[in-house]
Amino acid sequence: MKKTFFKTLSKINKKVLPSYSKRQLDLAKATKFQKALIGWKTWVTKNSL
Template sequence: MKKAFFKLLSKVNQKVLPSYSKQQLDLRKASKAQKALIGWKTWVTKNSLD
């Protein structure tokens, strides 16, 4: 159940949230909001792969 929820959340993130890797964002120049978004996407991805 938990894994299915995170897989769904990952798909929603992929469609709705911006992809900073495609924009070639430099992490040193990223704002706090961008860093928080990267952390959120990383956490969701990690939990969907377990």
């Protein structure tokens, strides 16, 4: 149940949220909001695996 939820959430994140790795974002210059999005996507990905 939990894994299915996070896999679905991961697919939604992939379609809705921007990909900073494709834009080659420098983490030292990222805003707090961008860092929060990166953390959110990392947490969801970790839980879906």
